[in-house]
Amino acid sequence: STRIFQRTVSIGTCQSGESQTAEAGGIGEVCTAVSYRRRGLANVLLKDAIKIMQDDLSVSLSLLHADSSFFPVYEKQGYSCTLSRWSTVNLNVRSLFQSATLSSKFCIRDAQFPNDTEQLQALHKAYSEDQFVGCIVRSKEYWNSYLSKELDGTFFVLVDSASNDRVLAWISLRFKNGKYIVRDFGADFNGEEVTSVSSFVWLLKYALSKFFTGNESVIPDDDTATLQLPTVLCDALNINCECGIDWSDSAPADDSGWMWRKIANGEEPGYIDMNELAKQMPHLIWPADSF
Numbered sequence: 001s002t003r004i005f006q007r008t009v010s011i012g013t014c015q016s017g018e019s020q021t022a023e024a025g026g027i028g029e030v031c032t033a034v035s036y037r038r039r040g041l042a043n044v045l046l047k048d049a050i051k052i053m054q055d056d057l058s059v060s061l062s063l064l065h066a067d068s069s070f071f072p073v074y075e076k077q078g079y080s081c082t083l084s085r086w087s088t089v090n091l092n093v094r095s096l097f098q099s100a101t102l103s104s105k106f107c108i109r110d111a112q113f114p115n116d117t118e119q120l121q122a123l124h125k126a127y128s129e130d131q132f133v134g135c136i137v138r139s140k141e142y143w144n145s146y147l148s149k150e151l152d153g154t155f156f157v158l159v160d161s162a163s164n165d166r167v168l169a170w171i172s173l174r175f176k177n178g179k180y181i182v183r184d185f186g187a188d189f190n191g192e193e194v195t196s197v198s199s200f201v202w203l204l205k206y207a208l209s210k211f212f213t214g215n216e217s218v219i220p221d222d223d224t225a226t227l228q229l230p231t232v233l234c235d236a237l238n239i240n241c242e243c244g245i246d247w248s249d250s251a252p253a254d255d256s257g258w259m260w261r262k263i264a265n266g267e268e269p270g271y272i273d274m275n276e277l278a279k280q281m282p283h284l285i286w287p288a289d290s291f
């Protein structure tokens, strides 16, 4: 099997500062039955998918995420890697829980769909789509029908307590291969009430508590943990905030698994060179968006 997911992705900002988008075909669910492997079946399906994208879908490029052991499968079909920069930092869990007390002006709750959708959509555009290349443009429908289910139970929003309604930031965290991975994050750039460092630290503590005692006021026994987050976020938050995160000792954990291929030709108006664009703005697709 091979499946094409139609997505709109961000491709940077033009000279006037307007953010631009492109239509993309995301390749997923590539699989050949074990006893039929290495007979060229994936080759045939991927060629077909590329032809469909070229002839029937108005897409400029195709994107996919693969483990490095499968790169040859896709390189054969003209895909190449685009690096997303990620970092790991050491986290002292006890210090985080002891220090990051949420101001009474704010509270944290589960995201509510569709009530929060409009705000999340606008904030995600400003925080991610306008800042990163390759980022998935999230429609209301995508938030409501995909992300709300995909992130269910792990998606928390920081709101102001007075209204319990105005979203200022959000986080989703997952635990994989011994690391806590920031699966999704965003904050209100124009929010005067709270800095993105404070909102990140409060949300991180809240999301982490779900992996420990389930109660953020109970300090866990664990001393250390590893946190994985996009390097741009790591750089932006790299402030000595006494919150148990050792920002000064970050290590690279880049994701080279994103691959892209042009679909529109060089002469056509829709032609896009992802590697050139990624030199101007960081390439980032949040793990929440994987297809």
Ligand SMILES: CC(C)(COP(=O)(O)OP(=O)(O)OC[C@H]1O[C@@H](n2cnc3c(N)ncnc32)[C@H](O)[C@@H]1OP(=O)(O)O)[C@@H](O)C(=O)NCCC(=O)NCCS
Pocket: 029, 030, 031, 032, 033, 036, 037, 038, 039, 040, 041, 042, 043, 044, 065, 066, 067, 069, 070, 071, 072, 073, 074, 076
């Ligand atoms: C990846 C997968 C779909 C390949 O399917 P396939 O039908 O065996 O692939 P093909 O026979 O068409 O191979 C095409 C080319 O890809 C490369 N290739 C295929 N399988 C490979 C593997 N396991 N490792 C490295 N390269 C591989 C080879 O270059 C091959 O060409 P060659 O046979 O002329 O050398 C199959 O191994 C699979 O289903 N894996 C498990 C599911 C999975 O992990 N899918 C997600 C991949 S991101």
